Amino acid sequence: MNAPLQHPPKTDPLEGVTPVMAQFLTAKASQPDAILFFRMGDFYELFFQDAEVVAAAIGLTLTKRGKHLGEDIPMAGMPVHAAEGYIARLIRQGFKVAICEQMEDPSEARKRGSKAVVRRDIVRVVTPGTLTEDSLLDARGANRLAAVALRRGRAAVAVVELSAGGVDCVACHLVDLAATLSAFRPSEVLVTDKLFSDPEVKEALDGSGGVVQALASAVAEPAAASARVTRLYGVQSLDGFGAFEEAEVSALGLIAAYLETTQAGKVPALSPPRRSGQTGYLAIDPATRLSLEIDRTQRGEREGSLLACIDRTVTSGGARALAERIARPLRDPAAINAGLDAVEWLMERRGPRRDLRDGLRASADVARAVSRLALGRGGPRDLAAIRSGLTIAESLAGLFTVSPDPLTGPPERITACLDRLTLSPDLSRLMLDLAEGLSPEPPHLARDGGFVNPGFRPELDAARALRDDSRRVVADLEARAVAESGVPFKIKHNAVLGYFLETTAKHAEPLFRAGPESPFIHRQTLAAQVRFTTVELSELDAKISQAGHRALAMETETFETWRAHVQALARPLQALAEAMAELDATAALAEWAEEVGAVRPVVDDSRCFTVEAGRHPVVEAAVKKAGDPFTPNDCRLDGEGQGCARLSIVTGPNMAGKSTFLRQNALLVVLAQAGCFVPARAMRLGVVDRLFSRVGAGDDLARGRSTFMMEMVETAAILTQATDRSFVVLDEIGRGTATYDGLAIAWACAEALHDMNRSRTLFATHYHELARLEERLDHVCNLSMKAREWNGELVFLHEAAPGAADRSYGVQVAKLAGVPPAVVARARAVLDRLESEKAAQGRLDDLPLFAVMEPPPPPMASAVDEAIAALDPDAMSPREALEALYRLKGLAK
């Protein structure tokens, strides 16, 4: 977030200032770190440092207005209708924007006296995580506000998607915080100021990619937090939503507090917090997410990611649901298989799937429309979105008439969605009301009027008829005025004069000479035109504007009734939107699976990883686009080490496809656990708890993480966190330093992963010496990517086969890349020389690499440990227990 903006507060900032400036300074003082957009008529004005900062940031013109304490007040401004674009640019640059609106019509203020100032109030603070406008949001991506809290040694992440009403809550161990937080890809993260400086939390915050906001620690105290959350949901207690851990309540409390201030007390329509099940999600930390390019490429673009490659959704809600599914794969085989059942069922039914997708295609973004209407920011077009959603839901609800045969009827996931699409009597009434009353293509804003159908409200029709009839009378009046005066008048209208008769200065001359008897009353003289009115025209003008105002007031009233109706039904509407989004995502996965020939993986509780003829979905698409075939590859690992290895050392020439092979297998884990089919002939997967992917220094330059230090920090994280359920891919770890250091580190890491972490691991390396591990360790096998030299040229087969590569072919790749022939020849000569020297130096077995790894010394039991072990709580009186506690406290000093 950009630095808070300070004003120059002198002694009493309000002393001697104009009433409007006093109003501005008071509003600004309530939101000191936001840019204040101060409404003045049709403009938003920015003053003081806000004006200067914004002028510099987005190029608004800086001017001056009046004086404050003897100095010029810097000012910048923009018309209200153009504000959204400026706000979007400011938010993208990390600013917060507070909107201070006029809360009454200036005529109301005038009634209080000529010096009275229009009432103004902050109606909203726009921040990156609380956007709701379509123009500020990516339709196919969620925009989330997250909060992080720690309590009693547990961490929690609460997340709200204000634009669609979804709320999630995940409690986790501190080590999984970064993975949990980054899975939500928040735009903004709230944290207490105490945690803000905690190094472990900071790492998670940095990895999240969101703008971090620190709030006062008191906000996260469980009692205060719980009170806020219950207020937000309008419930007595949170128990109805489940048994929350304290950390979760604190995190939700931070969100509730932030929504209270940024939404200026307006209550958003939120679904009850969704808690992750006991079994939770596949943990994917930020570095792995980036390395596998799951939902963004390393350059931060959606295009080129796994998500973009498989996305066949037809609605923006569906696209968001799919993104969520891919970002947070599951860990529970039963839940994963339920998702796979749904994809399989739709995959096998092409016709119904097409009908479902055709039906969904026409639906608008119901979730976002509901959210905007609930926050008082919606317009008639949002009502139209809800109408379209309801109509489509109704037509889809009966699409797959449930067969009495449970083997052919839709699986539970699909029937649950269809149930939510069945309209309750309240929703049906809303749909009929909107179908009858709301015009087919209503305007964006209610104040534009014209969106209530004729015949819906007779009194509105009467007011409109009066307004429109009077307009006809105005047209007649023009003809009469011309005929009676002989002057070529035109009747025109503007906001200041209302209706008037206009003619040229030359034609107006006789009218001036006519004297007081003339029916034409002079109103205004411009350079070339003169404007008149008549008594009849003035009366008509008043009648028309009254009728117009009345019609608009009635339309606004109708809008408000509909809006309140939507707000009252917000939860079922959101449930309906979620069901449509899930159906879209599921059908899209079935569509993609059929298109690319993907199969259903077998997901269970074993430690297997067996892939037959697996493919990398993104590289395959790219290679095929270029007209080349993609070579499928098998991969077999077993965490138990039965039948096949737990760890594979992958060698092969540069460019042979090692990285592709590694990432492909990690992506298959992501897809399978996200309940998607996988591009392979067959796959069996024992669920993975944590997925790690690391690329050695050098490949990660884009993120400025190219240093060897960074590589080692990340490697350390894997060695401390990976379990015997984890899946690890390491690509050229250790290459960022001198050869022997790198080899030694790679060697030790491979051994540790094999012996201690016992994770299923693919380890790609250019250190061919590592191939020796196959002989030394029980559960290691070598794989190499095949290449052949043919007529002096290197041909890559992209085939993973058992055995180690004999050489790197680096010089041949340099030649392929166009390095000048003289340099290639010299490199070849140097290589020959180095290889003969190495052979002369002796065998690698002489290196200490082949010494058995020292087992870590058993931890020394501390005095405290021993004292605790000696206690027998069952045999102690309360007094003895207390004394023991004091003794232990003494030992801990």
Ligand SMILES: Nc1ncnc2c1ncn2[C@@H]1O[C@H](COP(=O)(O)OP(=O)(O)OP(=O)(O)O)[C@@H](O)[C@H]1O
């Ligand atoms: N299985 C495959 N089938 C077809 N083409 C492939 C396959 N695997 C990789 N390729 C092609 O080869 C290119 C290089 O692959 P990759 O980056 O995986 O090689 P590498 O062995 O990791 O290289 P380096 O050691 O230089 O990092 C890919 O961009 C892709 O175009």
